[in-house]
Amino acid sequence: MRKISVGVLGATGAVGQRFVQLLAGHPWFEVTAVTGSDRTVGSRYADKVNWILPAAIPAGVADLVVQPTQPNLDVPVVFSALPSKQAAEWEPQFAAAGYAVVTNASAHRMTSDVPLLIPEINPDHTALIAHQKIARGWAGFIVASPNCSTTSIVLPMKVWHDAFNLEAGVITTLQAISGAGYPGVASLSILDNIVPHIGGEDEKLEQEPRKLLGTVGEGEIALADMRLSAQANRVPVMDGHIGSVSVKLSLSPSVTEAIHALETWSPPEICAELPSSPGRVLIYHPDPDRPQPRLDRDAENGLAWTVGKVRACPVLDMRFLALTHNTLRGAASGSILNAELLAVQGYI
């Protein structure tokens, strides 16, 4: 099979670098275009990027010339790692010009006709794409990945919502510093410290799960009917977001039933066709001191959810902790899975 050429928008930033790294050797996609800021345009990628990942820059991309972020790239698909403000401006222009825009940016996540997508959770939401193209008059389209903190908690919520109807959830997150990009959080701010505030994060945690667990309606997603309350905290951990969640479940399952639902859940069948799909998507860990970021974030190449501490909640109904790797499952790898889904579904 001939590989599909793809571009990476904002390829020199922290998330952009992850896209470049993860797409090296991908069976279906090949990075043939990278875009960057004025400082970098016209230069060799390897000469201008401040590469912060341990492994070396993939050979095929190192020599690419950085292009401006404008919709004249010679590729059908672009992965967007643009900052939110630039994403708001440029992603629609790429979509209008016919590109499939697979974005990790927050700009269009809650836009009503843009699918907010995790293949294991709502692969059917891509049905919005047809509406989106017609309504906007676009030759292309946009699909978005959720915020990395949303991702960390949403899979067990989905499993229990399907099984027991999740009415409400109180969420506290402990989020790694890599979620803030580079340079991101100053070391003086976070060493020996906690910062109990991440701008806009609480709102994302309270809204995005409702869209991911919503249902496809007339040209938009009907948000799931649930109330969520979130408190996001930055902690001195490199990678891996933990969410501590108490939920109200209409069917009031026992702890055994709640665990059983997690252990017997399996992803939609279409996920088996995605080459990046992890062997185990949801790992239920019975030890009382799990999940832990350093021990669990790299499970299944950073694509698994690790869930633990399922206990009855004296105030609501049930509690759990969930963890994912925020820059892999929660960012670049998640978007690549989205693109793989789009390929299998024939959208690209």
Next chain:
Amino acid sequence: MRKISVGVLGATGAVGQRFVQLLAGHPWFEVTAVTGSDRTVGSRYADKVNWILPAAIPAGVADLVVQPTQPNLDVPVVFSALPSKQAAEWEPQFAAAGYAVVTNASAHRMTSDVPLLIPEINPDHTALIAHQKIARGWAGFIVASPNCSTTSIVLPMKVWHDAFNLEAGVITTLQAISGAGYPGVASLSILDNIVPHIGGEDEKLEQEPRKLLGTVGEGEIALADMRLSAQANRVPVMDGHIGSVSVKLSLSPSVTEAIHALETWSPPEICAELPSSPGRVLIYHPDPDRPQPRLDRDAENGLAWTVGKVRACPVLDMRFLALTHNTLRGAASGSILNAELLAVQGYI
């Protein structure tokens, strides 16, 4: 005034060292006896203690000879920094022998006739002492300090309970490593990591506030009628526990009313007589990124509560974050305040 001689039980451990340090120069108390394990008994304190605090060992204590932990010390008051198991065994023997035992250990916190005490919250609970002495036939008595994580969240809970009737609370804590004593948490366990489990801590967080906010009944405390749900996490921070709490309040106050209650609260009048009482007991911090351990733990010599992020909760009624210094307000300093209260009330 002649100072009251006091002993420190378990004086060589982490909490014991804090007692020794904090009691140096105390206006009412003077450490004249220290006890320790077999390894240290009979030796000069300074020769056997593995002193882990930055400042030097107070001169008056350095030369004391370590005594066995047995009720034949020549002091009327003992501060107990014993491990839980030893506390369970020895504290009753000291009380029986006539000592006032002011303990930081967990062994007797939930014992029905032992006051669990924070002077700013429930100074009237010392009324239990008379019952305790009669029922047990003790010449002395035991009063206990709550767990350091309980302490961090209980003051704002009390203020709102008094004002709005607190029915329920969902609590997630982020707790510093010093809470585990020395050597405590292995660096390999916590560097670049979170450990979402502290043995017995969730249960303490779910029970102790109910006793602190309870009322004095016939020979025991009637626990406050509230449901609490707790998830305690260890984080790579030296000192300072944060609690993130969502609460259900019967009177459904507005955010403005909830903040007003905190800002206008003042401690019981008797607290003004305690020499260690901080100038400000409850600091409401309006910035969205506070409290933070490194910035707020040392407020008022580590004796203040810093409360922030008061917001409406979409699931329950109201949310807040609270922070105290876990080894000062949450441990040794808290017990010293308890002893000062006992002195003012005439119990010692």
Next chain:
Amino acid sequence: MRKISVGVLGATGAVGQRFVQLLAGHPWFEVTAVTGSDRTVGSRYADKVNWILPAAIPAGVADLVVQPTQPNLDVPVVFSALPSKQAAEWEPQFAAAGYAVVTNASAHRMTSDVPLLIPEINPDHTALIAHQKIARGWAGFIVASPNCSTTSIVLPMKVWHDAFNLEAGVITTLQAISGAGYPGVASLSILDNIVPHIGGEDEKLEQEPRKLLGTVGEGEIALADMRLSAQANRVPVMDGHIGSVSVKLSLSPSVTEAIHALETWSPPEICAELPSSPGRVLIYHPDPDRPQPRLDRDAENGLAWTVGKVRACPVLDMRFLALTHNTLRGAASGSILNAELLAVQGYI
């Protein structure tokens, strides 16, 4: 005594904040002017500063209006916390206009007629001031503090140089993140990591001690005749720089003699007249695991040198470790001591 009004140049940055904090309540100096960047000029200091220190902004300074960094402040003395490039431009203009410029910036440290000053080490170097004013035609003058890493190691070097003639030294430093200011080092760069490079630091460590230990000549300092080799490393520590140093000493003292020289050294008599002078300037610590940043940086309000691990060196002659608090002794407090010295000597 009426206090001397002083200004702080660059008062909103990390070092500027330290000046503001440390000068609050100073017996001789009072901050009555603060300068800042265009963003802050014309506003109330407290409204524009991103205050990063635990304690609150001193009341007297909070309400000052930020002025531009230009030599029309109504004070005779300015403390400069300017970035190096701005210091190079503005400090001479302030000196020309008659101000006593007491700088912590690097711009003029190695300028031949500018004293590089630590009161305990070379108080006689202020003799250069007369030369400087004449040669430059300035009504005022500049005196500089050394780099914080230089400071950490230079006192034991001085003691041994005076006693045994120090010919050469191999220096490796472990430097705290606060040395880089705010935001300074990205947390992604330094958590669970070492960065073995601090721009220009090795050169400063190899040159500045030679000037500090040099002698006053004709309008300049004759550098001490010694070869120094430095490797500076950034480590994940908040405050406190350690230097590990091996030195060649002409007189080849024994370890006992080397330690004796440290223990019997006392600062120049004039230091007793400086109100910020610490009780103990040089603390020799005999334990094999000292100095340590967290345990020793705050000794004597962050103004002491802690020296340890004095051992024979199998390659050169003698080894030691030395530590100071980099933002106190190594920056703001050091400059304040310099200003106190200037006051005692009649220069201000």
Next chain:
Amino acid sequence: MRKISVGVLGATGAVGQRFVQLLAGHPWFEVTAVTGSDRTVGSRYADKVNWILPAAIPAGVADLVVQPTQPNLDVPVVFSALPSKQAAEWEPQFAAAGYAVVTNASAHRMTSDVPLLIPEINPDHTALIAHQKIARGWAGFIVASPNCSTTSIVLPMKVWHDAFNLEAGVITTLQAISGAGYPGVASLSILDNIVPHIGGEDEKLEQEPRKLLGTVGEGEIALADMRLSAQANRVPVMDGHIGSVSVKLSLSPSVTEAIHALETWSPPEICAELPSSPGRVLIYHPDPDRPQPRLDRDAENGLAWTVGKVRACPVLDMRFLALTHNTLRGAASGSILNAELLAVQGYI
């Protein structure tokens, strides 16, 4: 090829676990016996080990029954991860009984007739084995791996010693916490701190390189004639030891020549036959801020040396920084390479 059965002595500790993990899937060796302390003997390995590594316990070992550490295991080769004191007692008994003992313990490293071995450095030192067996009357033998800090610096020392004759070196190390095993360093000791003392480490750093770079003599190694001075520091980093080294080289090469020697060095030919041999053994990194633990420790599966900052030394002749992964190249993986070498050379 039938795999060689091997045992792991002390298999439940931190290094023992690494052996178990790294030998899973090894092409030549298969773990069929594990030994442990009294607490674990007789139980299933997976039931008693406090497994601290991220990946799961290899299936083949999980079900092994833990045996006592006595020379009646049904394997010809044992990897020893015993604590030093136990190693001193038991390793000779295993050697006497005919086992090939490949040890990571320190007990016999400097024993005159025990090869201290790194295949890339001194594969010819195994010639001592014959002497050892005769002199001791042993049916088996012992070969040892050097200390992890020695390993980190010794390869560039060897390259320059061969090329330019290394006469002396001043060494300062920054060592990761995993070097101390589990639980090892208390988090209260090392968070936001440096501990400038590791018991016995300075002596190892000053002696072991001389043996590794020595020559095979009559029944012992003639130590290389060089003076070394070492200062070891513990830093808050998970994995990866850095050494900062200044050396005196008789032939006084230029920086260009010194770098050229590193870049053109290649390992002895026999290393190509070892299945664990890394593709690149010595990586010279030209960036001024490398090596860094987090970025370089995992190069070549943690088996490479990363060397950087080669500069002229104003005091001696030349400086460099070197880094290796302390629990892989510096411990378990290094011993496995030693066993592979012994297999190729026909000793096992």
